[in-house]
Amino acid sequence: MTATTAPDRAGAVEATEIPGLLVVRLGVHGDRRGWFKENWQRAKMVAEGFPDFEPVQNNVSFNTQTGVTRGVHAEPWDKYVTVASGRVFGAWVDLRPGETFGRCVTLELGPDRGVFVPRGVGNAFQTLEDSTAYSYLVNDHWSAAARASYTFLNLADETVAIDWPIPLERAELSEADRHHPRLADVRPMPPRPVLVTGAGGQLGRALVEALPGAVAVGRDRLDLADPVSVAAFDFSSFGTIVNAAAYTQVDAAETSEGRRQAWATNVTGVAALVDAARRHRARLVHVSSDYVFDGTRRLHPEDEPFSPLGVYGQTKAAGDALVATLPRHHLLRTSWVVGEGRNFVTTMAGLADRGVSPSVVDDQHGRLTFTGELVRALVHLLATDAPTGTYNVSNAGPTRTWADIAREVFALRGRDPGDVTPVSTEAYGAGKQLAPRPRHSTLDLSRLEATGFVPEDAAEALRRYLTG
Template sequence: MTIEFSKKLTQHDTPIPGVKLYDLPVHGDNRGWFKENWQREKMVSLGLPDFRPVQNNISFNEKAGTTRGIHAEPWDKFISVATGRIFGAWVDLREGPSFGTVFTAELDASQAIFIPRGVGNAFQTLEDNTAYTYLVNDHWSADAQSQYTFLNLADESVAIPWPIALDQAELSDKDRQHPRLADVVPMPAKKVLVIGANGQLGKALQDLYGGDAAVEFAGRDSFDIGAETSFRSRNWKNYSAIINAAAYTAVDAAETPEGRACAWAVNVSGVARLARTAVEHDLTLVHVSSDYVFDGGQESHDETEPFTPLGVYGQTKAAGDAVVSIVPRHYIVRTSWVIGAGSNFVKTMASLAKRGITPSVVNDQVGRLTFTEDIAACIKHLLDNGADYGTYNLSNEGTPQSWADIAADVFELTGSPRDSVTGVSTEEYFRGKAAAPRPLASTLNLTKIKSTGFVPAESSSRLAAYLRNGRVDS
């Protein structure tokens, strides 16, 4: 075998999404040759996923013509040749529009190929004593083998041009029996798990993802982030991302001894369990944050502002954000004044208006509403578009308002006079009441999320639609 020495490390796209072919630098002299078969830093910089291999396998093949069947496995593989030469064939057996797409190539020791989970892999040796080596990012197990998807080597629809005819090749009886493409059940995509599926945001995510088999919803009855058993009961290898829509949000109750313990248990300890799981299994973790991580001392808050929480709830949200930030693949979506299904400020004001009650409402806390349908859409946008990981502020668009301004809007939109609402200061409203401190300025700077191509809807239009569509009665 003649190996081409001193190639430049180069990545080549193929017709199969995610399958990348590499030229490897091989350095040789009179003693033999040397190559960097896998070099994480250089290859990741070229665009190879940082797929975190955990096992190295070698397949030695004594005779030319040895043919290994088309097996799609539930993990990623990085394949190269140690000695000899192969004809490789790869068929996309994943659910989706590229199902059945074929790519073939001859590989020697100066080449390698990355094969994502669910792409069928096969090869035929072209020389005696060929050693085929591959890295995988999961450990083999009998349970994992049950998730394989297979395709017959002789399938007529993919028509792989084997250099050595299959009737003259060495192959196993099992590989001869695998199904044709028409009978193959495609390998499903890894799932996204939504935690806290029965809350305001969880319900909005259900509305958005309804019918998508790749998204799984878990309420507290089936997944409690405060219970270690919830984490042990799932096979995390079948997931790609976790959306954490669970949180302790009782701002005032968090100031009590019992509430403080609950807030820390859910917003910090539970989040730490999610973060640990995401790190261990290389998952994307989406976490929802709050304007309460700030003291409201600035007119507008961007993503780089240091935490300055005033009360227990804000302290636990800030601590949770800090924990999530160590996950390599994370999105923190920081929101303010959330409105969705369930009890919320807009519903309360609409109910008061309906009953003819004239409330006093705080007029020195300023910010923007964030409707849960927009939070859900933003999360989907970040995941679908592969936005840079990190923290993103999110609220609805529009001129910042006080709670009293919003209450007046609700009264007007429901047919009551705006002046039914009386504005009072935060100090006056809470005088004599046990209440948590609140930031006076909660307006979030939206420049970063807009730079990803996501533009939130206007708060005024969302509020009108929310009231018009009867959401206040849900």
């Protein structure tokens, strides 16, 4: 058990030995009439490092006498506890799985201190004065169903050994609090699970393998293009939504029916996910495309203004703008994706194996992104709690053209790379109904690398993909 002190500057926020448990000093201004304080001031406190936790309910526990003791209760939401009048001895115990499970922090609270309690950390207090009013803001609405997911710890647990100022045998406790389990019998409160949409696609399949605890759904359970399907889906239990569902038929999107489908999935469906993430305080991870750019720049940073050439790129840009309105989001912009199933690499490998000598476009430039690399970057950003925003993701290495990559595939298959004939986009598209494509798709990876992620070279990933 660790006692902590509050910061000594009004507004200052201080971490404790329990991750995410924070103490804030509140400025109390008084005279002979009484006192005044700003109990929750979002702009100032967030600027000091307090979480922007979006409270929706305020509760007050009024305690008539000294020695009233409540807890230890870990609840499925974040909360911010303060004292409106009187004083309490507060105790917090980490009841989340991990190395800090069972760690305890104690602190005496009066009107001049507040504590942010993250989801899964048990909260308890004992009043030190009569007529103590204990207040807490929470970021979800209480319900009987929610209470069923609380995690409880006995106030007298010998392992945690909270040093109550008033011994529990002389304190005022509820019968329920007297009979909660000891730490050895407590089942830790698990984190909110991850939801993966679009589980049937090549990216979705890779995510399912990398996130074994995730709940993966395909179009049969959640069809982003169908508002009825989205409205019927229960998002409430998920802490992170990873959207791997998208309409990606670039050429078909230029048709009347394809245009409707692209907008329905990539914009209307994404808007529904943004709304669900906002209502349920979930992080949204969304995958975007280099097609939001016109390709006139040779290297695309994350903050380049949108300039899509075709319908597919227009819908992805609109979806990106929606996702960016969320306080907690990671938008992964990628290019030239290769995964399981039919794709450019497998097509070229098949042609090489059958003795075909293809003509391949040689004036579109970029880097391959293997789904394993995209998933590895996604998992890294979540694990490191990287700052919100957009991250370019692709494999590393020099920029190539599609013809360059085709020649590499042919060489790996034992064919002469010279059997690949380079052609211009215009020559390749003659007589075909093709959507416009960016000439330059290479993404600047420096922001991703600044988080500690080291992208794998595309040539090495291609070699492994084809040779195992």
